[in-house]
Structure formats: structure tokens, C-alpha cells
Amino acid sequence: MISDAPVLQQTSEPAEGAAAPSRLNRYARPLLGILLPLTLALGWEFLVWRGWSNGRLVPPPSRVFATIIDLARSGELVRHIAATLGRVGLGFGFGVVAGTLLGAISGYWSLARRLVDPTVQALRAIPSLAWVPLFILWLGIFETSKIALIAVGVFFPVYLGVMGAILIVDRKIVEVGRTFRLSGPAMIRRILLPAVLPAYVVSLRVGLGLGWMFVVAAELIGASEGLGYLLLDGQQLGKPAQILAAIVIFAILGKLTDWLIEIAAAPFLRWQDAFGRATGA
Amino acid sequence: MLALDRVSKTYPNGVQALARFSAEIRQGEIVAIIGGSGCGKSTLLRAIAGLDRASSGTVTLDNEAIAAPHAKIGIIFQEPRLLPWLSVADNIGFGLADGPATERREKVARALERVGLAEKAQAWPRELSGGQAQRVAIARALVPQPEVLLLDEPFSALDAFTRRDLQDHLLDLWADTRPTLVLVTHDVDEAVVLADRVLVMRPRPGRLFDQIEINLGRPRDRNSPLFENFKRSVLTSLDRSLDRGVPDRDATQGPGQAMWW
Numbered sequence: 001m002i003s004d005a006p007v008l009q010q011t012s013e014p015a016e017g018a019a020a021p022s023r024l025n026r027y028a029r030p031l032l033g034i035l036l037p038l039t040l041a042l043g044w045e046f047l048v049w050r051g052w053s054n055g056r057l058v059p060p061p062s063r064v065f066a067t068i069i070d071l072a073r074s075g076e077l078v079r080h081i082a083a084t085l086g087r088v089g090l091g092f093g094f095g096v097v098a099g100t101l102l103g104a105i106s107g108y109w110s111l112a113r114r115l116v117d118p119t120v121q122a123l124r125a126i127p128s129l130a131w132v133p134l135f136i137l138w139l140g141i142f143e144t145s146k147i148a149l150i151a152v153g154v155f156f157p158v159y160l161g162v163m164g165a166i167l168i169v170d171r172k173i174v175e176v177g178r179t180f181r182l183s184g185p186a187m188i189r190r191i192l193l194p195a196v197l198p199a200y201v202v203s204l205r206v207g208l209g210l211g212w213m214f215v216v217a218a219e220l221i222g223a224s225e226g227l228g229y230l231l232l233d234g235q236q237l238g239k240p241a242q243i244l245a246a247i248v249i250f251a252i253l254g255k256l257t258d259w260l261i262e263i264a265a266a267p268f269l270r271w272q273d274a275f276g277r278a279t280g281a
Numbered sequence: 282m283l284a285l286d287r288v289s290k291t292y293p294n295g296v297q298a299l300a301r302f303s304a305e306i307r308q309g310e311i312v313a314i315i316g317g318s319g320c321g322k323s324t325l326l327r328a329i330a331g332l333d334r335a336s337s338g339t340v341t342l343d344n345e346a347i348a349a350p351h352a353k354i355g356i357i358f359q360e361p362r363l364l365p366w367l368s369v370a371d372n373i374g375f376g377l378a379d380g381p382a383t384e385r386r387e388k389v390a391r392a393l394e395r396v397g398l399a400e401k402a403q404a405w406p407r408e409l410s411g412g413q414a415q416r417v418a419i420a421r422a423l424v425p426q427p428e429v430l431l432l433d434e435p436f437s438a439l440d441a442f443t444r445r446d447l448q449d450h451l452l453d454l455w456a457d458t459r460p461t462l463v464l465v466t467h468d469v470d471e472a473v474v475l476a477d478r479v480l481v482m483r484p485r486p487g488r489l490f491d492q493i494e495i496n497l498g499r500p501r502d503r504n505s506p507l508f509e510n511f512k513r514s515v516l517t518s519l520d521r522s523l524d525r526g527v528p529d530r531d532a533t534q535g536p537g538q539a540m541w542w
Contacts, residue, residue, distance in 0.1 A: 172358070172360065172362050173362060173364065175332060175358075175362070176362050176364065176375075178332060178350055179330060179332065179350045179355070179356050180350070180375060180376045180378070180425075181349075181350050181351075181352065186378075190375075191364070194364070194366040194367075195366075197366070268366075270405070271365050271366045271367075271405045271406075271407070272365070272407075273365065273405075273407035
């Protein structure tokens with residue numbers, strides 16, 4: 001019995017020791033991702049500050065930051081961000097609704113899949129920017145054609161994600177629904193939708209990424225406001241700091257909206273028993 | 282009464298899985314269906330469940346033809362098949378679509394208590410062990426109080442100890458409402474522990490080969506000589522069904538029913 005005591009002590013020590021690194025990890029892990037861009041930015045800042053480069057074509061972070069502040073002070077920034085966000089929001093909304101509905105129909109109903117899917121896949125093969133001239137002719141140069149272009153970009157990944165996810169829902173789980181005599185709508189609501197949700201969230205995030213891509217294309221074509229306009233304006237007036245400012249804001253907004261989807265979906269995906277959970281990714 | 286009348290099943294690829302299988306199963310009876318692999322026992326169970334249609338022949342429950350899943354027939358599969366996005370309690374309540382919410386909650390709570398998983402009510406299925414998950418599946422199938430419960434090798438994926446526990450537990454639960462149990466298994470022990478009657482099937486095409494009444498009171502002692510005798514007669518019949526030699530001569534002298542020939 002006496003010999004037990006040291007053994008117990010020994011085992012408790014590593015346990016205490018293990019707590020410290022895990023606490024460190026919790027804060028260190030997100031910081032790890034910032035390390036690389038921060039080092040590069042500071043390095044460039046240093047180079048320009050020492051006068052080893054004039055930083056005219058590649059302005060240092062401080063100058064980009066100053067440009068953002070200037071734009072924010074004049075109220076321009078809010079106007080441009082609002083315009084871009086509004087376009088992405090509307091285009092994303094239309095694209096998601098259309099992609100989800102059509103994807104669900106094609107996934108659930110094999111006749112619809114045979115009828116619709118080949119056409120959709122053929123349309124998907126067209127580089128989406130090829131639609132631009134047509135959309136401008138059809139819908140005009142203003143908002144409608146821009147939103148349509150974004151919606152097209154968002155539509156395909158969502159459609160494909162929903163349809164593909166429904167097709168690979170485990171037959172065994174569907175059978176459980178059948179044994180409890182679920183009706184078609186109940187089967188969709190109680191079995192298929194929850195089963196495809198993880199894949200759906202991924203397709204939404206991919207769709208959103210494409211939405212941000214296409215808003216730039218749309219705004220480069222002809223716009224008087226929006227972050228894409230800031231890019232074009234910066235190029236035409238030779239203001240690289242403004243271009244970089246717009247790029248930085250794109251990065252922030254893109255990351256932020258993606259994170260919003262992730263956060264919104266998280267409560268519905270807590271049940272997952274997946275690789276990503278274990279690694280904390 | 283569950284009546285199977287010349288049930289046959291031929292798959293689209295031409296394989297005949299089941300040929301003119303007939304049997305009558307009394308309300309409250311426990312029947313085990315046993316047979317070599319490919320003898321069509323799972324096909325038969327799926328036909329009774331209404332999951333797959335028989336090519337010919339009929340399945341009737343109290344004179345009502347079964348062609349689709351039926352409210353009075355529940356099924357437990359080899360895997361628990363819990364819905365991973367529902368808590369344990371919600372999984373158990375999955376088949377209780379109608380009825381007031383309070384009544385549903387009460388039924389679920391009682392079932393959880395009954396299978397000894399009350400403290401796991403809010404757990405996710407991924408947090409359960411294999412045996413616990415299968416107990417949840419049993420509770421889910423029993424909560425709507427089916428008249429017939431079908432079991433497709435329900436314990437074959439579990440370790441020996443858990444399997445015994447669950448066999449006893451199943452009998453215990455069965456005693457509550459005494460539904461008809463039709464159990465497909467390849468485990469002779471399991472068949473003799475649980476069943477009133479063992480149906481032995483012969484493969485290619487699957488058909489009924491033999492029936493053995495297990496005239497043993499419950500609870501059954503797995504180590505008693507009588508139990509051993511029944512086991513041996515089932516094994517003998519099984520060997521015959523596969524055209525193998527009889528391994529043990531005195532098996533035929535067991536107290537089981539005489540061979541049909």
C-alpha cells in the first residue's frame with residue numbers, strides 16, 4: 001500500500017504538465033496563422049522605411065492602412081462596402097435558393113435528374129464570365145446584370161453540393177425512415193436534410209467564395225461604386241495603395257462572411273463524428 | 282397471426298433468393314430463422330417488413346396483406362442505424378410522430394429507463410458503445426408498441442458478453458407486451474436461447490428445410506444438458522441443410538422434433 005503513493009504522484013505530474021501546453025495551444029493556434037503575413041508585412045515596411053525600396057508600386061502596410069483610414073473618414077469606404085455587400089448578398093441569396101431547390105429536386109427525383117442535370121452540367125462547363133456580355137445586353141449595365149452574374153457563380157457549387165450529398169445519403173438511414181412510414185416531405189425534412197447538412201454548409205461556403213470572385217468581375221465591368229470600382233479607379237489613377245486597400249478589405253469581408261456561415265451552422269453540426277473534430281481543425 | 286404463404290423472391294439479375302417459403306407464426310411467438318449464408322433469410326425478413334416486395338406469394342398480418350412498411354411491424358437491423366443528428370432520446374422517439382408532445386416525452390423517458398440508458402438521454406449516438414447503441418435501436422423499435430418485431434442478426438456485431446446481456450434484455454423487454462418476434466440469426470446459441478421455434482433454411486434457392494420446437498421454460502440455462510441437446514439438434518439440422526455429414530451421431534437422439542423425412 002505504501003508503495004502506491006509515489007506511483008500516484010508520478011502519474012499526476014504529467015497530467016498537470018499536460019494542462020499548460022493545451023492552454024498555450026488555445027491561444028497560440030490562431031496566432032500561428034497570423035505569423036506569416038505579419039512577418040512579410042513588417043519586413044516590407046522595414047525595407048521601405050530603410051529606403052531600400054521606394055514602395056511606389058508596392059506601398060508598405062502603413063500607407064495602405066492610411067488609405068483605408070482616409071477612405072473611411074470621407075465616408076467613401078462605407079458606401080463602397082455597402083454597395084458590394086448588397087450585390088454579393090442578393091446574388092448569393094438568389095443563387096443559393098435556386099441551387100438548393102434544383103439540387104434537391106435532381107437529387108431526390110431521378111427522372112428530374114435525367115432531364116435537368118445534363119443541361120445544368122453543360123451550362124456549368126461554360127466559364128461564367130462568358131455570360132457577361134449577354135447579361136449586359138439582356139439586363140442592362142446596372143445592378144440586375146451584376147446580381148445575375150454573382151447568382152450564376154453561386155448557383156453551380158450549391159446545386160452540385162446538394163444533389164451530390166442527397167445521392168450519397170446512406171441507404172440504411174433512409175430505410176429507417178421507410179420503416180417508420182415517413183411521407184415524402186417528412187423523409188426530406190427528417191432524414192435527407194439533416195443528412196446533407198454538413199455537405200450543404202461546405203457548398204454554401206464554396207458558393208460564397210465564388211460570389212466574392214464574381215462581384216469583382218461584375219464591378220470591374222462598369223460600376224460607379226463598390227470595392228471593385230475602387231480597384232479599377234486605383235489602376236486608372238495610378239494609386240496602388242487604393243488597390244491594395246480594396247484587396248485587404250475583400251480579404252477581411254470574405255473571411256468574415258465565411259466565418260459567419262461557419263458560426264451559424266455550428267450548432268446544427270455538433271452531432272458530427274468526424275476527423276475534423278478530433279484534430280480541432 | 283403472421284402468415285407467410287409461398288413467398289418467393291427473384292432478384293432482377295435472375296438470382297432466386299427465396300422459393301415458396303410458407304410459415305405461420307402465432308401472435309406472441311418467438312421464431313428464430315437460421316441458415317447458411319445466402320439462404321435468403323434476410324430477404325425473407327425484408328419481405329415481412331414490407332421493405333422489399335416478394336416476387337410472388339403473400340405476407341399477411343391478421344389477414345391484412347403486407348406490401349409496404351406497416352405500423353404494427355417494427356424492425357431492428359444488424360447495425361443500430363441511429364440518426365446521428367438526433368440525441369438518444371430523440372432517436373427513441375423518432376417513430377412517435379403523432380400524439381401530444383408530453384405523452385411522447387413520457388413514453389421516451391419510460392423506454393430510456395427500461396433499457397437502462399436514462400442518463401444518456403441527451404447524448405449523441407457517437408458517444409454510445411456498440412451495445413448501448415443497439416439498446417437504443419431496440420427501444421426505438423419497441424416504443425410504438427409493434428405487434429411484430431423483426432430482428433435481422435441484431436447482436437452479431439457485438440462481443441460475446443454484450444450479446445448475452447442483450448439477449449436476456451430483449452427477452453425481458455419482450456415480456457412487457459409480448460410482441461411476435463421473428464429473429465434472423467446465424468448463431469445457434471442465440472436461436473436456442475430466444476426462440477420457441479427455430480426454422481432452418483436451405484440455400485440456393487432459399488427455402489424452409491426444417492422446424493425445431495424448443496420446449497424449454499424461461500429463463501433458459503445456457504449450460505444445462507437439455508439446452509445442449511436442443512443446440513445439437515439445431516446444428517445437426519443446419520448441417521443437413523448444407524448437405525454436410527452429421528458431426529455427432531447422438532445429436533439425432535436429442536429431444537427436438539424428429540427430422541421431417
